[in-house]
Amino acid sequence: MGMHTAWASGSLVETCLEKYPSKRPKISENVIICQSKIEKNNEIPNEINITSLPLEILFEILSYLPCTDLYTLKKVNTFFEQLVHDPTVWRVYEVINNDMNTEDVIEELKRMPFLKKFSIDARSDSDDILRQLSLTNKNLEELSISNCTGSTSKLYLRSSYLIRILERCIRLHTIYILGSRFRGLKFFRILGNMGLRLKAASTQATCLQFRAYTKSAKHISENDRQLLSDMSLGARRWAPLHYLMMERQNVPHKILISYLYSDFLPMEIIPQTETLKLAPD
Known part of the structure; x- marks a missing residue:
């Protein structure tokens, strides 16, 4: 009961901001508005569900999910769509086959500055994607490239983009390049x-x-x-x-x-x- 009372008193957003004053990420205003609306619409004031958790905890939970689950979570409601859009939750990103076009992959990478693990498999446009990775994802720790070519007309990967990744991603410690070659x-x-x-x-x-x-x-x-x-x-x-x-x-x-x-x-x-x-x- 004590926990219910503590969570019910005041705004949940204010509670989480006070609890994590120095470690919190920049929280989108849209996320705060969505959470406030959910709080007001709760039929039982003291009811606790996942949307009642502090935003920092939600961000931390989502950061462990694979990208396929994050894309699914976006479809639940507006609140989770806003949460998933936050760059802090995107720590792992996988690009497989040619289901997403090159421009969309590049735009996704641009909004993932905290990305730690990136995998690309069976793509024929790897040069453009690796170039973008070297520009905007310098927190990368693990890189996996499998069965990829530089472009539709180039069998080999362009080594200059791989070199930039090694030079700029100073936290990188794991590298797998399998089924792909470069000079x-x-x-x-x-x-x-x-x-x-x-x-x-x-x-x-x-x-x-x-x-x-x-x-x-x-x-x-x-x-x-x-x-x-x-x-x-x-x-x-x-x-x-x-x-x-x-x-x-x-x-x-x-x-x-x-x-x-x-x-x-x-x-x-x-x-x-x-x-x-x-x-x-």
Whole structure:
């Protein structure tokens, strides 16, 4: 009963603003108006439902939903439509096949500055989408590209946009580029320079691209980088490159690297010098 009384007294909007004065996002005026109307229309004054929750809590809940559920939630009523339109709830965004045209995808990305995880699959317009991603979504942490081409007339992805993403998205730590290819060495040099910030990566790489990565991976000892370079012997064209960092209590513990269908080569991180040494079998 005490909880019912506390929530019923005063405006719910004022309550949530007082509870989270410094962490709240900018709340749309339309959202506040919609919530106020719902409060006034409640037949039971002390009744609590999901629309009675503080807006900050609602934003936090919605931020964990996949984009398909958010699109469905928009259709419930005006209140949820306004909530879903808020950029803070869009932390995950997936673009699959060609169900949405390029211009609409670009406009969606423009209103997602807090986006953390982006996946694109089976698209023939990836260059334009990746370009926009590099411009407006600098909080990106995970990127997944599967079976995509740069455009309808270009088989390869444009590496310059991938390079911009690596350079501008300083929180990026997971990169999967599968079933898609791109030319050039600079992307792999930057990938190596990411050091221990890189947690996981999978992509196709030529022999020269893989060697560009190993040469730039200064967090690996020179001897170990030479061993990694030797893994590329026999690679004639693109071959799969896999990288995985193992953590123990959120501290980097071991790195696994595989190239050209070889077994993973384990490396143990030495905290004192932040160099890597081949782990014993």
